[in-house]
Amino acid sequence: MSLLRAHPFASLLIGLFLLFTLFGTVSIVPETQQGVVTRLGKPVRIVNSFEPGERFGEAGAGLNAKIPFVENIVWIDKRVRDLDMDVQQVLSTDQRRLEVDAFARYRVVDPLRMFIAARSEDRVEQALRPILGSQLRNELGKRPFASLLSPEREGAMENIRVGLNRIAEQYGVEIVDVRIKKADLPTGAPLDSLFARMRSAREQEARSIRAEGAKRAQIIRAEADAEAARIYAASFGRDPQFYDFYRAMQSYQTTFLGDGQNAPAPTTIVMSPNNEYLREFTGNR
Amino acid sequence: MSVFSAWVARSRGLFADNKGPWGSPPSGGSNDPTPGPWGKSAPKRPRGDGLGGGVSSLEEFLERNRRRFGGTGGGGGGGGGARFVPDRSLYFWAAIAFFSLWLVFTSIHRIAPDEQGVVTVFGRYHNTLNSGVSFTLPAPISRVQKVNVAEIRGVDVGSPTEETLVLTGDQNLVDIAYRVLWSIRDPEQFLFELRTPEDTIRQVAESAMRQVVSQMSLNDVLGVRRGEIEARVREEIQQTLERYDSGVIIRNVSIRQADPPGAVNEAFKDVTAAQQDAESEINKANAYALQLRQLAQGEATAFDKVYEQYQLAPDVTRKRMYYETMERILRNVEKTIVETPGVTPYLPLNQLQQPPRPSPSQSQGTGAGR
Numbered sequence: 001m002s003l004l005r006a007h008p009f010a011s012l013l014i015g016l017f018l019l020f021t022l023f024g025t026v027s028i029v030p031e032t033q034q035g036v037v038t039r040l041g042k043p044v045r046i047v048n049s050f051e052p053g054e055r056f057g058e059a060g061a062g063l064n065a066k067i068p069f070v071e072n073i074v075w076i077d078k079r080v081r082d083l084d085m086d087v088q089q090v091l092s093t094d095q096r097r098l099e100v101d102a103f104a105r106y107r108v109v110d111p112l113r114m115f116i117a118a119r120s121e122d123r124v125e126q127a128l129r130p131i132l133g134s135q136l137r138n139e140l141g142k143r144p145f146a147s148l149l150s151p152e153r154e155g156a157m158e159n160i161r162v163g164l165n166r167i168a169e170q171y172g173v174e175i176v177d178v179r180i181k182k183a184d185l186p187t188g189a190p191l192d193s194l195f196a197r198m199r200s201a202r203e204q205e206a207r208s209i210r211a212e213g214a215k216r217a218q219i220i221r222a223e224a225d226a227e228a229a230r231i232y233a234a235s236f237g238r239d240p241q242f243y244d245f246y247r248a249m250q251s252y253q254t255t256f257l258g259d260g261q262n263a264p265a266p267t268t269i270v271m272s273p274n275n276e277y278l279r280e281f282t283g284n285r
Numbered sequence: 286m287s288v289f290s291a292w293v294a295r296s297r298g299l300f301a302d303n304k305g306p307w308g309s310p311p312s313g314g315s316n317d318p319t320p321g322p323w324g325k326s327a328p329k330r331p332r333g334d335g336l337g338g339g340v341s342s343l344e345e346f347l348e349r350n351r352r353r354f355g356g357t358g359g360g361g362g363g364g365g366g367a368r369f370v371p372d373r374s375l376y377f378w379a380a381i382a383f384f385s386l387w388l389v390f391t392s393i394h395r396i397a398p399d400e401q402g403v404v405t406v407f408g409r410y411h412n413t414l415n416s417g418v419s420f421t422l423p424a425p426i427s428r429v430q431k432v433n434v435a436e437i438r439g440v441d442v443g444s445p446t447e448e449t450l451v452l453t454g455d456q457n458l459v460d461i462a463y464r465v466l467w468s469i470r471d472p473e474q475f476l477f478e479l480r481t482p483e484d485t486i487r488q489v490a491e492s493a494m495r496q497v498v499s500q501m502s503l504n505d506v507l508g509v510r511r512g513e514i515e516a517r518v519r520e521e522i523q524q525t526l527e528r529y530d531s532g533v534i535i536r537n538v539s540i541r542q543a544d545p546p547g548a549v550n551e552a553f554k555d556v557t558a559a560q561q562d563a564e565s566e567i568n569k570a571n572a573y574a575l576q577l578r579q580l581a582q583g584e585a586t587a588f589d590k591v592y593e594q595y596q597l598a599p600d601v602t603r604k605r606m607y608y609e610t611m612e613r614i615l616r617n618v619e620k621t622i623v624e625t626p627g628v629t630p631y632l633p634l635n636q637l638q639q640p641p642r643p644s645p646s647q648s649q650g651t652g653a654g655r
Contacts, residue, residue, distance in 0.1 A: 235586075
């Protein structure tokens with residue numbers, strides 16, 4: 001007490017020192033991080049390192065003790081991280097260009113190796129990004145365009161993942177998944193020609209639909225005509241002579257008097273007295 | 286009040302006592318009568334009787350305490366300490382109050398009905414709190430992250446204004462916009478497994494949609510198999526996220542819009558128009574067919590009826606029909622009867638055919654009756 005009062009500054013320093021020592025000795029390891037403990041820059045042990053199938057609360061997260069001022073902890077993400085790639089131009093075997101945007105998901109599974117090889121996640125990503133790009137170009141370049149639009153694509157992705165993983169292992173990183181986010185045709189000529197093809201395909205479809213409609217309409221009409229002819233024949237065929245007469249009468253009437261809807265053109269009939277109708281007109285029977 | 290101050294004094298003394306190892310001289314045995322903290326001379330008593338020596342009154346108890354603790358640090362020190370007593374108690378109580386408030390606020394957690402709380406103790410996952418009021422260790426030791434597990438979150442890909450073109454299996458493009466609804470199933474996985482969960486879901490959604498659409502034909506995407514696409518995309522996203530242990534459940538994938546790209550939209554509209562055209566063509570033909578059939582049946586039936594009667598008396602019926610028809614016709618038309626066969630070619634038929642004209646007609650001139 002008296003010492004504290006006598007040397008407040010020194011006491012403060014001692015207090016701070018003790019505090020620093022405490023903080024330097026005990027560190028809190030969160031679930032989301034793994035730590036590489038380095039002693040004077042040399043990695044000596046790993047805390048909370050990733051184990052497949054481990055459950056939260058069981059593994060190394062929590063309080064961790066280390067030698068203050070001598071040992072440091074370098075934090076490395078334990079979570080699944082995103083490795084996003086720039087858009088790549090891929091040339092398929094049938095010489096078609098495709099712009100592919102892909103991403104990989106990875107997790108640091110060997111923090112020590114990763115620390116030695118790259119020291120930080122950013123540098124791992126920098127190292128892996130071009131490799132992902134070249135893997136993608138190689139793998140997709142071995143295939144025709146159409147296979148990129150088929151279930152075969154899954155196989156290609158798995159090949160890329162395996163290939164990338166082989167290199168990623170050197171960084172203590174596991175590639176969880178590689179997926180194509182986008183596969184587009186480059187704007188300009190390829191896209192325009194695709195549009196032109198789509199358009200012509202639609203025009204073809206439209207024409208064939210119209211033609212189909214016309215065909216079916218014609219068939220319907222023809223069937224109706226045939227049906228009518230059949231009905232007429234069945235009925236009129238019983239007495240063709242009478243039909244001729246009957247129909248002539250109808251026809252005259254329609255021609256000279258109209259069919260009830262349209263008035264006929266004015267008609268003048270020039271008759272000879274020898275006409276059948278005027279037979280009795282002459283009175284010489 | 287006096288009890289209160291006694292307690293303060295005692296606790297102060299406790300601190301002083303604690304700091305004993307830093308060189309306080311042994312108490313009680315001082316030779317000179319030290320002035321008390323409040324300037325009152327302390328009665329000189331042997332250390333031995335202390336507390337055990339029958340405290341007659343509270344005043345005396347206080348006094349003794351004062352002498353025991355407060356009066357030990359030598360004149361200047363004791364006096365200095367005494368001067369700060371009221372301030373110290375204020376700070377002390379403020380600290381106590383702050384501490385207990387902080388304790389209360391950081392160790393009692395109210396978890397809303399749609400939330401879960403993930404408790405970490407020194408960074409390590411401890412347990413997950415369900416809704417209700419729960420207690421944990423206070424703040425720097427325990428930390429509670431509240432996660433809303435009931436909320437359904439949405440990721441929209443594509444917009445009505447901007448085209449999101451996706452290649453289909455038959456190498457066409459389709460402009461598609463969809464929404465993925467998801468919620469958190471395992472809050473701890475959600476917090477600890479993925480660095481960027483929202484981004485991950487968006488990217489996986491985009492990728493899954495493109496993958497599924499790339500295995501379908503354009504007409505499937507535009508038409509009837511939308512529901513199937515939605516189901517497959519949902520499954521695909523879920524499987525992929527499962528591989529990342531994301532703790533996320535995909536509730537629904539809904540395609541809000543699937544249209545042909547704007548550049549070829551006219552051609553697609555023309556197809557629709559063609560379908561309408563074909564449809565109307567067929568409808569017209571059907572109407573014609575119906576009409577024709579009815580007409581034929583009507584005419585045939587009419588003929589049959591007449592024929593039945595005709596068969597009963599053929600000659601008479603025939604004549605009757607003939608005259609009746611002729612009557613009807615000749616009653617309403619202009620008639621010219623020419624006796625001499627040679628005249629016919631010279632008739633000005635053009636004029637004859639225009640009866641409304643009041644000009645004297647050639648036919649009348651030739652003596653034809655009306």
